[in-house]
Amino acid sequence: MRDILSAIYPWTKALHVIAIVSWMAGLLYLPRLFVYHAERGAPGSELSETLKIMERRLLRAIMGPAMAATWILGLALLATPGVVAWGQDGWIYAKLATVGVLTWFHHWLGLRRRDFAVDGDNFSGRRFRLMNELPTVGLVVIVVMVIVRPF
Numbered sequence: 001m002r003d004i005l006s007a008i009y010p011w012t013k014a015l016h017v018i019a020i021v022s023w024m025a026g027l028l029y030l031p032r033l034f035v036y037h038a039e040r041g042a043p044g045s046e047l048s049e050t051l052k053i054m055e056r057r058l059l060r061a062i063m064g065p066a067m068a069a070t071w072i073l074g075l076a077l078l079a080t081p082g083v084v085a086w087g088q089d090g091w092i093y094a095k096l097a098t099v100g101v102l103t104w105f106h107h108w109l110g111l112r113r114r115d116f117a118v119d120g121d122n123f124s125g126r127r128f129r130l131m132n133e134l135p136t137v138g139l140v141v142i143v144v145m146v147i148v149r150p151f
Contacts, residue, residue, distance in 0.1 A: 005080040012076050019069035026063035027102065027135035030055060030109050034116070034128040043119035055113045067106055074099070090151040098141045105134050 005012070033055050041048035077083050084092050108131075115121035144150065 002079075002081050005076060006082070009077075009080050009083075012073055012080065016070065016073035016077060019066050019073055022066035023063060023070050023102075023106075024135060024139055026058055026066065027105065027109070027138075028132065030058055030063065030113070031128045031132035031135075033058070034109075034112060034121075034123075035125040035132070037116055038121065038123060038128060039125035041116075048116075048119070052117055055116060059110055059113055063106060063109075067103065070099075071103075089149065091145040091149045094151075095142050095145040098138050098145070102135060102138045105131075105138075 033051055037048065037051045037055070041051050078092075086092070112121060112123065112128075
């Protein structure tokens with residue numbers, strides 16, 4: 001199995017990056033939709049109903065599969081010989097912790113989408129704007145950890 005993982009490493013890495021880009025696009029866009037929904041989507045309005053459809057499709061058709069692919073391919077990379085020296089590479093722990101935070105954020109967004117679906121969300125557009133910074137910070141941390149490997 002380890003020989004197979006080594007042989008397909010470039011493909012695994014490429015597909016992992018594609019999955020990350022897709023997931024990050026959703027993590028950045030869904031909170032923006034929530035800002036519009038909170039500020040302009042009066043319950044029962046045509047805009048509110050349109051945003052509900054957009055939010056559901058983004059979360060289920062793009063973000064969910066992209067997050068799953070990111071995790072599966074990431075685990076395959078971790079299992080590939082020579083990719084991580086667990087006793088020496090501190091960067092991987094920071095990266096994995098950040099991925100955990102982004103995974104939590106993904107699920108938090110899913111809960112907010114359910115709230116909007118029943119016209120029950122209580123968060124302001126300002127709060128969603130602030131929360132929209134989390135995936136950007138996470139992306140910066142992950143890229144620095146993987147490319148620079150500062151520790």
